[in-house]
Amino acid sequence: MTVMVEEAVRTLSYREAINEALRLEMRRDPSVILMGEDVTGASQSDDEAHLDAWGGVLGVTKGLVHEFGRQRVRDTPITESGFMGAGVGAAATGLRPVVELMFIGFMGVCLDQIVNQAAKMRYMFGGKAKIPLTVRTMIGAGFRAAAQHSDSIYSTFVHFPGLKVLAPATPADAKGLLAAAIRDDDPVIFCENKVLYDTKGPVPEGEYVIPLGKADVKRAGDDVTIVAISRMVLHALEAAEQLASQGVSAEVVDLRSLAPLDEETVLASIRKTGRLVVVDEDNPRCSVAGDIATLAATQALDYLNAPVKLVTAPHTPVPFSPALEDLYVPSPARIIAAAQATLG
Amino acid sequence: MTVMVEEAVRTLSYREAINEALRLEMRRDPSVILMGEDVTGASQSDDEAHLDAWGGVLGVTKGLVHEFGRQRVRDTPITESGFMGAGVGAAATGLRPVVELMFIGFMGVCLDQIVNQAAKMRYMFGGKAKIPLTVRTMIGAGFRAAAQHSDSIYSTFVHFPGLKVLAPATPADAKGLLAAAIRDDDPVIFCENKVLYDTKGPVPEGEYVIPLGKADVKRAGDDVTIVAISRMVLHALEAAEQLASQGVSAEVVDLRSLAPLDEETVLASIRKTGRLVVVDEDNPRCSVAGDIATLAATQALDYLNAPVKLVTAPHTPVPFSPALEDLYVPSPARIIAAAQATLG
Amino acid sequence: MDISRDRLLWAYERMCLIREFEDRLHADFAAGKIPGFVHLYAGEEAVATGFCAHLRDDDFLTSTHRGHGHCIAKGVDLRAMMAEIYGKATGACKGKGGSMHIADVDKGMLGANGIVGGGPPLACGAGLSAKIKGTDQVTVCFFGDGASNQGTTFEGLNLAGVWKLPVIFVCENNGYAETTSPRYSVSGQDIAARARGFGMPSIAIDGLDFFAVYEAAGEAVARARRGEGPTFIEAQTYRYYGHFEGDTIKYRDREEEAHYKSLDCIGRFRTTVIEQELLSQAELDAIAARAREAVADAVRFADASPLPGADDLLTDVYVSYPERELWPFQEVRA
């Protein structure tokens, strides 16, 4: 799989970039189907006026049903185990389903189909099945959506062998990684940060596929490595900008692919800077942030000039009150303080 | 909560120790109830001969229904979300339920009730609920039970704020920690390693409660710290024994309480030995093993004389074939090799 | 109608409070005063009120994302509710839960719930508590037509049936789950009939008619109190606003909305009690006015209340937990 940039680069929102990736992959491959709750809307109605009434709860799949029809763009009843399992079964029998789990916090009503069926089938069957399933799901706090609709608990999926897990931070990465996820022959969890949907950035036109498993150095630097995930990449870049004005050169590594982990890119940066800050909006116990620290402790110990610093959400559910939620999400200020602490 | 040893110490199996803890807590507190699939058996039958036909799939709850009756020891239909949620609802309204999730690998069919309801209710309700729920569940590979019945995926629960997670390695710890779990006012996941049920050890008679959140140094040593969980504690002790014969003094720290983590005990040992090996039967990504490495990287870096070594299961499901499963579970030999590697 | 004057007064007051509360939130959300996902109950007042009219403070109730009406009917404090929705420290949940998680366990209100189908298993647990303690407490489990498809709901029905629990399952069929009608999502089309398959009495009623709800609820509650097990009731109703605030409601027609509004549960209640000379217009007007004032007061209270402080972030996660483990591995905190 290679990166291909065919046409000019325009500015799209993260939402538009995802929509475009879905559209292009559905055009390219008739076995790609999309399903989830209200991904079009009003499936009971034959009235044209009702078609695509929602296009997804936050409008990400808007317009697809017009091009691909209700066969391939399917609203589901509220039965996540049912339709997630249907995605797994369809993947095992020749389709390439993209299933929307509206919020990642709903994993609990359908986890078995993801981690015990999709993730394990190939291994349990001795390699005689492949499950080209993509699960799109929303992560991210900051939406004032409270404890059950704001999690970023991708680490749960990362823990399970058999799954790949992606978390793009920019519109371009969202497009390129979603295309790669859909084309991939393994089950992939694709985490969309809902707080990023309206952020904009340059996105290549036409076919654009980013290989899975590659982190991306979003800003080069020499003094300290900041590894960040999803929206935290933006906070890390903001912190790096401010650190620069203080004479500190921070390198920002966007992990992008949480599983597989791009050890090389992370380790190369740590070896260069000798200092590591990990920024993760997920809770800290058994987390991807911990994995980056573990990587350092097991494979780059001799390069570390200072203790590793984690900057994560607390070990608490996401609070509703904006006053608290804003403290919950790692801020640029905390990242700066952590980076400074590594510099002694 | 304190450790209380009231009477003499006898030898019990891990299974018997758990059964005794259940019995004593049910005697002590009428609000303690027990439920799960076939925890007694044959609930359709009034025939005395059928009563307690199973006492749990591996006989752990045997005998309890005779003393406490079918009101308090309840067989459930196969509806894990239903009865787990019933446990949560009962806990919120004044009972102290012990709910059996037969195998931890079944978490996927009821996770929501554990991580979105039980774990978050207190926080979401501003402290106005308490959920004194204990979930007993089996972990552990080595039973030739294949990928869906052999997981040790406690890290999934550790990740979620609001839960406490325990994993005893010895009969005495099983008794003392289960009593503590049942008395605790927060939801606790109690992980029983099925491969340990027939192992025996001294267990205090009568009331015996081990405070939550305390690791236990199962063997003192100076050269290298081996932190281990559940059955891996036995493997670590075996490794330490062999290392001793090679002149290496290994300290074995039994984590016991995975959440909360006993940072003090772990850090004190690392600071003493300067070397860390972490042994965990769970998969390595986003794991408790990673948390221990993270602890070292963030809080004991200056004490580390060698890179941290992890000895875990691979990033694969548990294979069925005994030939493969025996390679899957961390062996004493791997622990020894890792310890030696830290010694250069 | 076998219902006391007091009960009628109470019911009218509750319905007015709910309507007023929701209408006010609708306006204030549009004005940008309220954050997050807010699901309004306006239109469905007769259901929550008709059931809660039969409940005691020590009875239990499980709810949904659309929980304001259930809370008000069960007697949760209006000021605490409004402050919660505003994210204030004085909220029912100290601002930590918000609209989707308002709870008042002391009042038997076991929480609004952001998970569709989250409630039925919990309701079984409350029912089990009552059964094991030998009390005659009853649990009412509200959920939507969308939730009626969720596996957890069926599991709850089965468990309540097997254990003969004092639980009443109330499916509030308001015609839509987000944009999706049960005409599409419910295979077999008949929600109440499905529940009959679980061996419990099950009927569909006009949920826009307070008296129909009151009567069916009375029988179900009495049955549960007598220890005769669960009942299922599909209350057919309608929500006036969008799925959540901000929804532009492109999936249904304005004529349909007008039709249901012509059957408005509060209006019909008024007409009935006036026609049957059970209550006077003046009484009703006074209640409506008081409701308006109570909601205005709640808004003033919420507005004036302080936000939670940084310290509150880490409290209420556990009954007991080492403080440093609430932000493990790091010193740089918020």
Added chain:
Amino acid sequence: MDISRDRLLWAYERMCLIREFEDRLHADFAAGKIPGFVHLYAGEEAVATGFCAHLRDDDFLTSTHRGHGHCIAKGVDLRAMMAEIYGKATGACKGKGGSMHIADVDKGMLGANGIVGGGPPLACGAGLSAKIKGTDQVTVCFFGDGASNQGTTFEGLNLAGVWKLPVIFVCENNGYAETTSPRYSVSGQDIAARARGFGMPSIAIDGLDFFAVYEAAGEAVARARRGEGPTFIEAQTYRYYGHFEGDTIKYRDREEEAHYKSLDCIGRFRTTVIEQELLSQAELDAIAARAREAVADAVRFADASPLPGADDLLTDVYVSYPERELWPFQEVRA
């Protein structure tokens, strides 16, 4: 009976193979030759066989922890099955799955499944594939009476109904889920009636009578092939051995077992076909003998096969993944 001689011969052979396979495993488990959890299908042969008699190789089937019978009826290779149960490299799943996960996707056998209720959603997916590709492939979803209570099962029924999928849900009611009878666990007591609530044809049949199964299955499969949607069939049957091998079966009486064994599906099949002069005793005996030999051959094959090697531990997790990420953070591997 509208069934060809070939079909009859095939059916008898499959039933004998299943019975022989399971009886042999029972003996070999007792002798300590077989590891792990082994759930035997003996007694229930008519169900798997009666359904699979109508299936093509490209039709799909989802199964349960008690999957040997389904596999054999669908045509999975006996040697590969036995080797799998023995944990050998030559097994259907290279020894990685074992008894509870035997699969042969090429034969449309989408796997035995260790999760009770795991199959129905998967079956919907296979049905969806056929529907979207426009083929007339059919999916049969086997599950137990215990599984009939699982939320995922109800979700599968609903989804198949809503999408009119070509899926046949076959509840193998063998009287027990581990030790628990549906008399206790199924609220309402009538599994087939419940499914009717989902708007699909649903009947209960004598699952010990091959011909009854064959007939009901034929109608359901034809209906599905015609694109007319799902059917539910509760096949009432009985398992001869314990829940799993090692179970001492203290939860049911020997008289009950004797009663059901007197209705043995294979015995009744023999009687019927001989009485109706459809097949001869000699033919049947020859088939039974061949089945015995085929199973003995499978055991010899399994016995002689090599165990998987250390390299196999890390293969087949993904189609593609960086090798070092299969044992991350560590060099000291097995």
